[in-house]
Amino acid sequence: MLLQTTDPELAKSLNSELKRQQEGLEMIPSENYVSKYVLEALGSILTNKYSEGFPDQRYYGGNQFIDEIEKLAKERAKKLFGVDHANIQPYSGSPANQAAIFALCNPGDTIMGMHLFYGGHLTHGWKVNFSAKYYRSIQYTTGSDGLLDYDQIETLVKKERPKVLFCGATAYPRLYDYPRLAKIIHEVDGYFIADIAHESGLIAAGVIPSPVGYADIITTTTHKTLRGPRGGMILCNGKPSHPLAPLKKGENPREHLPTLIDRAVFPGLQGGPHNHQTAAIAVTLGEALQPSFKIYAEQILKNAKSLADALIDKGFELVTNGTDNHLMLINTTKKGLTGKEAELALDKAGITVNKNTIPFDERSPYDPSGIRLGTPALTTRGMKEKEMEQIAIWISEVFDHSNDEKVLAHIREQVKATTDQFPIYKEIEY
Numbered sequence: 198m199l200l201q202t203t204d205p206e207l208a209k210s211l212n213s214e215l216k217r218q219q220e221g222l223e224m225i226p227s228e229n230y231v232s233k234y235v236l237e238a239l240g241s242i243l244t245n246k247y248s249e250g251f252p253d254q255r256y257y258g259g260n261q262f263i264d265e266i267e268k269l270a271k272e273r274a275k276k277l278f279g280v281d282h283a284n285i286q287p288y289s290g291s292p293a294n295q296a297a298i299f300a301l302c303n304p305g306d307t308i309m310g311m312h313l314f315y316g317g318h319l320t321h322g323w324k325v326n327f328s329a330k331y332y333r334s335i336q337y338t339t340g341s342d343g344l345l346d347y348d349q350i351e352t353l354v355k356k357e358r359p360k361v362l363f364c365g366a367t368a369y370p371r372l373y374d375y376p377r378l379a380k381i382i383h384e385v386d387g388y389f390i391a392d393i394a395h396e397s398g399l400i401a402a403g404v405i406p407s408p409v410g411y412a413d414i415i416t417t418t419t420h421k422t423l424r425g426p427r428g429g430m431i432l433c434n435g436k437p438s439h440p441l442a443p444l445k446k447g448e449n450p451r452e453h454l455p456t457l458i459d460r461a462v463f464p465g466l467q468g469g470p471h472n473h474q475t476a477a478i479a480v481t482l483g484e485a486l487q488p489s490f491k492i493y494a495e496q497i498l499k500n501a502k503s504l505a506d507a508l509i510d511k512g513f514e515l516v517t518n519g520t521d522n523h524l525m526l527i528n529t530t531k532k533g534l535t536g537k538e539a540e541l542a543l544d545k546a547g548i549t550v551n552k553n554t555i556p557f558d559e560r561s562p563y564d565p566s567g568i569r570l571g572t573p574a575l576t577t578r579g580m581k582e583k584e585m586e587q588i589a590i591w592i593s594e595v596f597d598h599s600n601d602e603k604v605l606a607h608i609r610e611q612v613k614a615t616t617d618q619f620p621i622y623k624e625i626e627y
């Protein structure tokens with residue numbers, strides 16, 4: 198059953214992308230390689246079914262097996278993260294954040310998050326995003342050292358009294374002080390949302406601290422370090438009441454977060470859940486509950502440390518001088534290239550990274566001063582510290598010879614020889 202036989206035009210692109218994923222060094226920190234079991238669930242017949250609502254409370258018939266699957270995914274999420282409630286229906290990370298805000302705020306309420314150019318996410322109040330169009334958005338930055346400035350956050354929170362304080366970022370290489378952030382926002386009676394989109398796999402494995410017990414609501418993607426299908430989850434504590442019934446007058450919203458979240462996802466924002474995605478998330482969470490996942494997460498951190506150390510050795514300047522998690526930011530201008538130039542040259546050498554602003558960037562986001570790179574995908578392939586050291590050498594060579602096509606092509610060949618030793622999806626062909 199090959200797609201090639203019925204749709205060769207499309208199959209050609211899929212096979213090219215498969216080859217690209219196999220032959221390159223995938224260092225975009227938000228990407229990963231899912232298992233073939235995740236792919237199997239994702240490509241299953243579950244995509245055929247409508248099931249608006251939640252398990253045992255659906256608006257469509259024939260959902261007895263869908264209910265089993267969604268219950269299993271929810272139970273695994275609760276167990277993995279140690280929470281009372283999990284909504285696994287958000288279509289992705291951005292809709293999960295949208296639902297979390299929608300659950301807590303009225304239009305015009307104040308929300309506060311990290312500025313996009315300092316590492317924050319669009320959905321935490323960036324000016325062109327719904328989160329700043331429908332809500333009043335206040336943004337915090339890092340200090341000049343690239344680290345979160347908790348005193349600045351505290352001062353802003355006291356002044357602006359936001360209803361919601363977000364933490365979490367797409368390009369922050371350090372850990373968060375969850376207890377401090379919780380204390381800051383709870384003093385003005387606001388809610389603390391920890392968006393762990395990037396780190397959720399590391400948190401699930403227990404290799405970095407968890408916001409559980411501090412954050413009122415936790416949002417995440419399922420496709421970054423958690424290594425699942427594209428998707429989102431919202432987690433919280435509290436006794437789940439009837440998810441489809443609104444709160445009664447006088448009920449304290451803080452005591453009904455599970456209900457508010459569920460109602461925000463459906464019927465607030467979404468229609469039918471993507472059941473094939475739900476099943477693939479169940480597979481992912483089952484994998485993350487295995488002891489081997491903790492070893493994987495530990496290796497992500499070891500690889501990131503070893504790559505960061507090797508790059509610093511080669512004279513690269515890293516934002517905050519290193520990393521505590523799976524990613525790092527290089528100030529490429531210190532090595533004579535803009536972020537865009539570095540991305541392009543590395544791409545020619547078979548190394549995929551993305552250009553990124555760095556704190557207090559003086560350049561534009563289209564051609565910023567840095568690149569962002571991470572180790573989750575390479576670690577899934579089985580690469581270890583030894584490979585990280587070699588990659589740092591290649592990256593350094595690319596910077597020294599960024600205009601020399603011959604050198605870049607030669608590195609690309611060496612990259613391919615290495616990735617051949619760490620195969621992925623051997624049995625797949627379209």
Ligand SMILES: *Cc1c(COP(=O)(O)O)cnc(C)c1O
Pocket residue numbers: 227289290291292294317318320365366367392393394395418428
């Ligand atoms: C990736 C990310 C998201 C959004 O996820 P999508 O699935 O791309 O919508 C949200 N928040 C943070 C911090 C992220 O890194």
